[in-house]
Amino acid sequence: MNGFGYLRPDSVHEAAEAYAAHPGARFLAGGTNLVDLLKLGVERPSTLIDIGRLPLDSVQELSDGGLRVGATVRNSDLAADPRVRDRYPALSQALLAGASAQLRNAATTGGNLLQRTRCPYFQDLDKPCNKREPGSGCGARDGVHRDHAVLGHSPQCIATHPSDMAVALAALDAQVELYSTAGTRRLPVADFYRLPGEHPERDTWIRPGELITGVRLPAATAGAPSAYRKARDRASYAFALASVAVVLRIQDGVVDQVGIAFGGLAHRPWRARHTELALLGAPATPAAFEGAVALELAHAEPLRDNAYKVPLARNLALDVLNRLAPAPAPA
Amino acid sequence: MTSAPQPGHHSEVTLRVNGKPHTLRVDHRRVLLDLLREELDLTGSKKGCDHGQCGACTVLVDGRRLNSCLLLAVALDGSEITTVEGLGGDGDEPHPLQRAFLDRDAFQCGYCTPGQLCSALGMLAEAAAGHPSHVTGPTAPSGRPVPLDRSEIRERMSGNLCRCGAYPRIVEAIEDVIP
Ligand SMILES: Cc1cc2nc3c(=O)[nH]c(=O)nc-3n(C[C@H](O)[C@H](O)[C@H](O)COP(=O)(O)OP(=O)(O)OC[C@H]3O[C@@H](n4cnc5c(N)ncnc54)[C@H](O)[C@@H]3O)c2cc1C
Ligand code: SF4
Numbered sequence: 001m002n003g004f005g006y007l008r009p010d011s012v013h014e015a016a017e018a019y020a021a022h023p024g025a026r027f028l029a030g031g032t033n034l035v036d037l038l039k040l041g042v043e044r045p046s047t048l049i050d051i052g053r054l055p056l057d058s059v060q061e062l063s064d065g066g067l068r069v070g071a072t073v074r075n076s077d078l079a080a081d082p083r084v085r086d087r088y089p090a091l092s093q094a095l096l097a098g099a100s101a102q103l104r105n106a107a108t109t110g111g112n113l114l115q116r117t118r119c120p121y122f123q124d125l126d127k128p129c130n131k132r133e134p135g136s137g138c139g140a141r142d143g144v145h146r147d148h149a150v151l152g153h154s155p156q157c158i159a160t161h162p163s164d165m166a167v168a169l170a171a172l173d174a175q176v177e178l179y180s181t182a183g184t185r186r187l188p189v190a191d192f193y194r195l196p197g198e199h200p201e202r203d204t205w206i207r208p209g210e211l212i213t214g215v216r217l218p219a220a221t222a223g224a225p226s227a228y229r230k231a232r233d234r235a236s237y238a239f240a241l242a243s244v245a246v247v248l249r250i251q252d253g254v255v256d257q258v259g260i261a262f263g264g265l266a267h268r269p270w271r272a273r274h275t276e277l278a279l280l281g282a283p284a285t286p287a288a289f290e291g292a293v294a295l296e297l298a299h300a301e302p303l304r305d306n307a308y309k310v311p312l313a314r315n316l317a318l319d320v321l322n323r324l325a326p327a328p329a330p331a
Numbered sequence: 332m333t334s335a336p337q338p339g340h341h342s343e344v345t346l347r348v349n350g351k352p353h354t355l356r357v358d359h360r361r362v363l364l365d366l367l368r369e370e371l372d373l374t375g376s377k378k379g380c381d382h383g384q385c386g387a388c389t390v391l392v393d394g395r396r397l398n399s400c401l402l403l404a405v406a407l408d409g410s411e412i413t414t415v416e417g418l419g420g421d422g423d424e425p426h427p428l429q430r431a432f433l434d435r436d437a438f439q440c441g442y443c444t445p446g447q448l449c450s451a452l453g454m455l456a457e458a459a460a461g462h463p464s465h466v467t468g469p470t471a472p473s474g475r476p477v478p479l480d481r482s483e484i485r486e487r488m489s490g491n492l493c494r495c496g497a498y499p500r501i502v503e504a505i506e507d508v509i510p
């Protein structure tokens with residue numbers, strides 16, 4: 001690991017200015033991903049700008065009934081927040097299904113969104129990887145790729161995004177708040193991440209030096225429960241092989257609100273728009289769910305060793321949809 | 332800025348470790364685990380993986396359990412740190428949880444034990460503060476202490492691996508000290 005400078009600004013604006021003055025810098029939040037990547041030599045910043053103590057550590061009510069989650073709220077505190085547990089259960093469940101208690105105590109909202117892929121080739125400087133070193137090739141495509149993408153991948157990169165939290169946020173129509181010396185803007189979480197295409201080195205649409213200041217959750221619709229389910233290689237403390245977050249509201253037996261996002265399948269949380277479109281206004285029956293989920297997964301392009309993800313994702317989605325749908329009245 | 336811009340690669344930090352203040356000049360690359368072991372001679376905290384994957388390095392920072400292998404020391408200026416060496420307080424008596432680990436024979440090689448102990452104490456505080464886990468039912472009331480049955484203990488301790496497989500006895504030892 002090379003040496004680096006260290007700055008601890010007092011405000012968001014000072015943090016953005018510090019980046020402008022040190023273009024090779026990285027923001028340090030909980031450090032659970034960045035410090036790991038420093039040790040591996042994947043990240044080699046000139047300077048770390050510590051944002052871990054910025055006053056972005058609260059969850060606030062918004063006037064429109066939504067919630068604003070500050071960028072440095074720790075994952076464990078967010079999962080335990082009574083408002084999140086009551087109104088956005090999929091978010092609390094997704095956070096609690098990720099990492100370990102120690103890691104969640106350190107990890108922040110902003111850092112979780114921007115964590116890098118767990119592709120082992122990305123983490124190994126001796127291996128080719130277009131995401132780490134553009135143009136060097138993709139070691140995983142013909143190598144070990146059991147954990148990799150089945151949707152939206154490119155010849156250049158087949159990595160998945162590892163966050164559980166982001167999958168719930170995508171299904172919940174949350175927005176990311178961004179700040180830079182040039183101004184502020186907001187992006188839906190579902191559109192914040194890129195597909196790898198020819199530029200897998202860019203995970204998201206964030207601009208260099210832009211800071212995530214928080215995440216906004218829209219008001220939860222009454223009677224629209226949500227849930228998250230994750231499949232992994234062991235019962236706890238493992239990344240998702242596949243996961244799903246679902247928001248579902250049914251009126252008079254008909255679906256009138258639905259948001260579905262898959263995790264572990266793609267370079268970004270995968271909003272199942274085909275499924276959603278097919279379900280809106282359709283009867284909330286197991287058969288309708290099955291047909292609608294199949295429409296989305298028909299787009300999957302599994303690799304040599306990860307075709308198992310397609311039925312796994314299907315079963316997870318059907319389980320959660322059927323669980324959230326109130327049982328039909330007995331005939 | 333709280334810390335004047337530091338163009339160099341070192342900074343001065345003050346940490347309270349097991350109740351004692353230490354002011355040190357640290358390399359920005361220094362992680363807390365290495366600082367404890369190599370500079371403060373507190374070798375109780377162990378390095379299993381150095382990447383956040385095993386929990387052997389778990390310590391309490393301002394009362395919360397964290398993996399010390401992923402914490403840059405420079406970012407902890409002003410923090411209160413408790414390591415396994417500090418669990419018994421000032422006296423020579425072990426902490427009741429350490430006593431329970433002995434009584435239950437909750438280890439073989441002992442390498443993971445300091446991390447298990449610090450993690451378990453952090454875990455008890457989290458459950459008392461009403462923090463849910465992956466296995467807590469959605470209807471459990473928010474903000475009220477979460478009762479710890481075996482599945483709760485196992486899930487909440489999953490960040491601490493034990494290569495000797497002492498898990499059943501670790502769970503029993505923790506059950507012994509649940510208030
Ligand atoms: C063993 C292990 C298991 C894990 N298992 C899971 C799992 O099952 N599910 C899961 O979802 N995650 C898992 N994680 C990942 C963990 O959730 C992330 O490491 C964590 O959320 C990152 O947050 P952080 O605050 O520590 O980020 P940092 O490490 O501080 O930062 C990560 C990146 O984000 C940037 N950044 C941070 N905050 C901001 C901001 N506000 N604005 C702009 N840039 C910012 C940093 O510059 C850096 O590039 C695991 C990690 C480990 C080590
Ligand atoms: S899948 Fe992406 S991250 Fe993994 S080796 Fe290929 S280019 Fe790199």
Ligand code: FES
Nearest residue numbers: 379380381386400
């Ligand atoms: S040494 Fe820190 S988690 Fe393994």
Ligand code: FES
Nearest residue numbers: 439441493494495
């Ligand atoms: S007692 Fe040997 S690793 Fe746990």
